[in-house]
Amino acid sequence: MVFGYYSIFTAKDSSLKFDFLKKYFAIFFTAYVLLLLTKTVFYFYLEESFADFSLWEVFYAILWGYKFDFAASAVVAFLATLFDWNRKVFSIVGSFSLVGLFSLQMGDILYFHESSRHISYEITDTLTDAKGLFMTAYTQHMLLTLVALVFGVILFYLLFKGLMRFEKSAFTKSYFLKKLLLIVLTVFFIRGMFQGIPLNPWQANQIGEGKLATLSLNAVYNVVYVLANSKKKLKPISLPKVSEEEIKKVFSELYSDEFLKSQVKKLDNPNIVFLFLESWSAVNMKSYGYPKATTPFFDALLKKSIRPIAMMAGGHRTTEGLFATLTSLQNPLGRSVAKTNLQSFSYPSIIKILKEKKGYSSAFFQGSSKETSGTGSLAQDLGFTESYGKRDVVNRQYKENSWGVHDFDLYDFSLEKVANMKKPFVLGINGATTHDDKVPDGVEKFHFSDDKSIDGFLNAVHFADMALEKFVKDTETKYPNTLFVLFADHCGGVRGTAFQNYLIPFALYHKDLEPKAYDVILSQRDIAPTVYDLIIGDYKADEVGFSGKSLLSDQRFFADYYSSGTLGWVEGNKALELNIATNKERCFEIVNFKNSEVKCSNDIMAFKERALSFTEVSQRLLFSGKSKEFIKYRK
Numbered sequence: 326m327v328f329g330y331y332s333i334f335t336a337k338d339s340s341l342k343f344d345f346l347k348k349y350f351a352i353f354f355t356a357y358v359l360l361l362l363t364k365t366v367f368y369f370y371l372e373e374s375f376a377d378f379s380l381w382e383v384f385y386a387i388l389w390g391y392k393f394d395f396a397a398s399a400v401v402a403f404l405a406t407l408f409d410w411n412r413k414v415f416s417i418v419g420s421f422s423l424v425g426l427f428s429l430q431m432g433d434i435l436y437f438h439e440s441s442r443h444i445s446y447e448i449t450d451t452l453t454d455a456k457g458l459f460m461t462a463y464t465q466h467m468l469l470t471l472v473a474l475v476f477g478v479i480l481f482y483l484l485f486k487g488l489m490r491f492e493k494s495a496f497t498k499s500y501f502l503k504k505l506l507l508i509v510l511t512v513f514f515i516r517g518m519f520q521g522i523p524l525n526p527w528q529a530n531q532i533g534e535g536k537l538a539t540l541s542l543n544a545v546y547n548v549v550y551v552l553a554n555s556k557k558k559l560k561p562i563s564l565p566k567v568s569e570e571e572i573k574k575v576f577s578e579l580y581s582d583e584f585l586k587s588q589v590k591k592l593d594n595p596n597i598v599f600l601f602l603e604s605w606s607a608v609n610m611k612s613y614g615y616p617k618a619t620t621p622f623f624d625a626l627l628k629k630s631i632r633p634i635a636m637m638a639g640g641h642r643t644t645e646g647l648f649a650t651l652t653s654l655q656n657p658l659g660r661s662v663a664k665t666n667l668q669s670f671s672y673p674s675i676i677k678i679l680k681e682k683k684g685y686s687s688a689f690f691q692g693s694s695k696e697t698s699g700t701g702s703l704a705q706d707l708g709f710t711e712s713y714g715k716r717d718v719v720n721r722q723y724k725e726n727s728w729g730v731h732d733f734d735l736y737d738f739s740l741e742k743v744a745n746m747k748k749p750f751v752l753g754i755n756g757a758t759t760h761d762d763k764v765p766d767g768v769e770k771f772h773f774s775d776d777k778s779i780d781g782f783l784n785a786v787h788f789a790d791m792a793l794e795k796f797v798k799d800t801e802t803k804y805p806n807t808l809f810v811l812f813a814d815h816c817g818g819v820r821g822t823a824f825q826n827y828l829i830p831f832a833l834y835h836k837d838l839e840p841k842a843y844d845v846i847l848s849q850r851d852i853a854p855t856v857y858d859l860i861i862g863d864y865k866a867d868e869v870g871f872s873g874k875s876l877l878s879d880q881r882f883f884a885d886y887y888s889s890g891t892l893g894w895v896e897g898n899k900a901l902e903l904n905i906a907t908n909k910e911r912c913f914e915i916v917n918f919k920n921s922e923v924k925c926s927n928d929i930m931a932f933k934e935r936a937l938s939f940t941e942v943s944q945r946l947l948f949s950g951k952s953k954e955f956i957k958y959r960k
Contacts, residue, residue, distance in 0.1 A: 345503045348409055348491050349402045349510070352419050355484070356398035356426055360543050361387060363430035368540060370434050370469060373820050375536060382537065389532050390541030392517045396524055397545035399514035401426050403507055409494045416488035424481045426545050431473040433544030435466050442641060442659070442889055443526075443539065443547045465762050465778055526550055528906070529890065538906075539889050559665040561944045562658045564892075565908045567937045572958075575938035580959045582880045589631070589877045592835060592860055594683060594749045596807040598800065599852075601646060601755040602789070603692070604817025607635050607828040607918060609783060614918040617773050619783045622794035623811065623830065630811075630832035631841050633876060635918060637884035637895055638815045638827045639849040643700050643755055646814035646849060651675050651707045651753075653853040653871035654952050655943040658887045662947075663699035668706055670950040673870040675853040676708030679751050682861055686710065686747040690739045692757025693729035700755065709753055713742070723765040729757035731765065732792035740799060748804075755814060758789040762818075782818040801836065809834045810856060812849070823893060824900060824913065824920040827886040833859070833876075846895055846915070848873055848884035870953040872943060885936060894936035901925075901932035 364387045368375060375383055405419035429444075436444050494500060517524030529542035567575075605620070607613035612624045613635055639649025644663040645656045652672040662668050679685040688711035695701030695714025705712050715729035718738045723731040730738075735756055743750055762781035764770065765788075773783035793811075800807050813829035831847060833855065850873030857864040858875040865878070874882055886893040892903045900913040900920055912929040913920035923929075946952045 344492065345406065345409070345494060345507065348415070348494075349406050349507055351488075351491075352405050352423065353395075353398045353402040355423055356401045357394050359423060359427050360394045360397060360430065360545070363427060363434070364390070364540060364543060366431070367434050367437070371438060375540065378537065383540065386532060386537040386540040389537075390529060390543065392520075392524055393526070393529065393541070393543050393546040395514045396517065397426065397543055397549065399511045400545075400549055403511040406507060407504075409491070410496065412489060412491065412493045415491065415493070416485050419488045420481045420484040423484055424477050427480060428473065428477060429545050429548065430543065431469070434469070436544075437539070438466070443542060443544050465781070536889070559657060559660065559667055559948070561948045562905065564905055564941055564944070565903075565937055567934065567941055571934055572938040572942060575935050576942070576958045579881070579883060579935060579939065582874075589838065589841075589859060591858075592808060592837070593806070595835060595860065596749045596804050597679070597685070597751040597856070597860070598807060598809050599650065599751070599753045600793070600809060600811045601643065601650070601753060601814040602793075602811065602830070603643070603756045603759045603814055604782075605759065605786060605789075605813035605830055606816040606819045606825075607813075607830050608819055608821060608825050609786060610830060613828070613830065617771075617783075619773055619786050620790040622790050622797075623832070626797070626809075626811070626834055627830070627832045629840050630834040631838060631843075631876065632832045633843045633845045633847045633882075636812060636829050636831035636847045636849060636851075637886050637893075638813065638829045639886075641815050641826070641888075643814045644703050647700065647703060647707070647753075647755075648672075649849040650812070650814075650852045652952070653850045653873040654947065654955070655850070655872065655885065655940065656887075657947060658892070658940070658944065659889075661699075661703075663703045667947065667950075668699075668703060670947075671953065672707065673853075673953050674707040675856055676751060676753075678857065678861065678869070680708060680710075683749070684747075685749050685751045687751045687753075688713065688739075688742060688746065689753040689755075690735055690742075691715070691729075691755050692732065692735045693755075693760060704753060711742075713738070715757065726757065726761040726763060726765075728760035732756035732758040732789045733795065736792055736796035736799075740796075740803070743804075749806075756789060756792070758792065759785050759817065761785060764788045776820075779818060779820070786818075797834075805836065807835065808838075808856075808859070810852060812852065822920055823886070823888040823891060823902065824895075824915070825918070826888065827893070828918060843876055845876075845882045845897075846884055847876060847882055850884075851876060851882065854879075865959075868956045870956045872939075872955050883935065883939075885939065892936050892940060894932040896932060896935075899929050899932070901929050901936065903933055903936060 368383050401422045405422050408418045409415045433444050515524060526542055526547050529538040532538050532541055609615050610620050611618045612627050618624060638646055640646055640656045642661055644661040648656055648662055651674045676687055680687060687709045689704035689709040691700055691714045693715055695712050701712040701714060718730045718734055721730060721734045723734060739752060739754055762778060762785055764784050768788055770784050771787060774780040797809060810833060812831040816826050816829060819826045854864045854871045854873045854875040855877055857869060858877045864871060864875060884895040890904060890906055892905055894901045898915045900915060902911045910925060910933055912923055912925035914923050942958055946955055
């Protein structure tokens with residue numbers, strides 16, 4: 326079949342004058358067919374995510390993204406035809422390029438399964454995380470991975486044989502003119518053909534529905550776009566316009582509770598531990614509606630803590646959760662400040678403030694490699710003096726999983742280091758047990774779900790909860806005056822809506838704090854102001870440039886999230902999701918930690934102006950390096 330396909334382009338009765346175009350388009354259309362195939366696999370493997378759409382809508386979305394598919398196909402075709410001066414080299418490069426395209430698409434399916442978004446800037450961490458990525462693919466998605474590997478080998482063989490049917494290009498006078506024509510043709514496709522602006526991945530959202538947009542966009546073009554712009558300054562995503570008058574009005578409403586006093590007595594220079602519980606999703610925990618006790622210790626501790634209904638994460642990567650938590654600021658939409666030009670700016674970090682005002686020593690501990698996604702360097706930029714990763718943990722009780730050391734070993738290592746730190750101390754800890762979906766050999770497993778992949782992950786969460794219990798008890802024994810700030814860095818293992826993919830647990834525990842439940846949903850941006858109020862002073866009176874609120878001294882709360890071109894806004898038990906490309910909205914009520922779509926009432930529609938105004942100001946200040954000036958908008 327493949328040989329017959331290429332025979333169309335290698336017919337002997339055709340003129341050799343256009344042979345260079347035949348080679349180009351043979352690879353171009355092969356790439357396009359592979360993209361359509363892998364996007365179809367994407368749909369069927371992630372079918373639960375598209376349950377609300379008919380097969381016709383899915384088919385339409387797959388084809389609707391033809392501009393992205395043509396652009397990716399053109400890149401592959403041009404790279405291969407650069408080597409058409411030798412038949413064998415051309416065939417090898419062309420086959421590798423096409424199999425690489427197929428492999429990246431298949432890898433993106435696995436990444437999307439875990440993160441609910443396409444691969445983008447994370448591609449630069451591929452070599453750093455190669456072992457973890459491969460083991461995750463093999464252990465959690467074995468069947469798809471094996472099928473992809475076998476198909477890839479067969480595909481390479483067939484492509485190589487097919488491409489060998491082409492004749493090599495001779496170095497004639499017209500050779501470089503032909504290459505120039507291919508460059509122009511490739512640029513034409515990469516720009517999106519007949520349109521006024523260069524093709525940008527965000528344009529996928531013009532289809533009008535965020536989930537269908539993810540189906541229309543292929544990972545290859547997303548990655549090519551990121552790599553091509555990796556040395557350029559990160560630029561903000563365009564938002565529907567709001568006037569300065571609207572912004573002023575919205576901020577006066579959002580921050581109208583500025584003069585309340587803290588309702589909780591301050592703690593006297595406690596040690597502080599920020600526990601970035603890797604991938605702990607609220608929807609997988611009994612305290613937040615899951616039917617089984619996956620985290621019994623956390624559930625018990627929650628009742629002894631100051632806590633809201635739940636919390637919305639500020640992103641979908643550890644670096645994004647780290648930034649939102651420590652600076653109380655919004656991340657660049659769908660991106661991280663880590664490893665970009667934005668990382669060099671100065672931010673109002675709670676870690677830096679604790680050091681400057683209270684003399685805290687500090688250290689950040691990571692169960693995986695500290696280079697993963699630039700987490701370790703970002704943590705240090707935000708104030709942590711020391712940064713440790715899995716290679717620093719020498720004494721281990723358990724064998725590493727695919728990503729790093731287990732939480733038991735990481736917690737023990739952190740306590741070893743704390744012994745030599747000046748008191749009071751502030752720690753940040755991000756484990757690796759729940760970066761995987763398996764527990765060490767010999768650890769008892771429980772039945773939490775009939776879905777084997779979810780069940781494995783929930784057992785990892787349960788094992789991490791056991792480690793958390795030991796760590797909290799050991800820390801309290803050695804350092805009784807310790808405040809534990811417990812929350813997830815981001816979600817993982819969620820089969821649900823965008824809202825549920827950002828819903829995380831949160832608890833503020835100290836043995837001397839009186840437990841109290843607040844009937845609100847917080848933002849991850851609210852953690853820093855709350856800790857500030859509890860330990861340092863009044864974050865409002867001190868005019869700290871946080872964008873979040875304090876659970877202890879504020880009454881009106883709101884949370885935001887961004888997922889695949891959709892901007893979400895939550896207040897009380899209601900939420901709005903806005904497609905920023907089409908400016909269309911959907912409205913929801915939140916009941917039992919789930920969002921159910923409802924008709925848009927006037928009170929929910931008011932969220933649209935608030936979401937756009939808040940995000941416009943946040944992104945403007947972030948990209949101009951003036952985030953500390955957020956305080957001016959709160960007054």
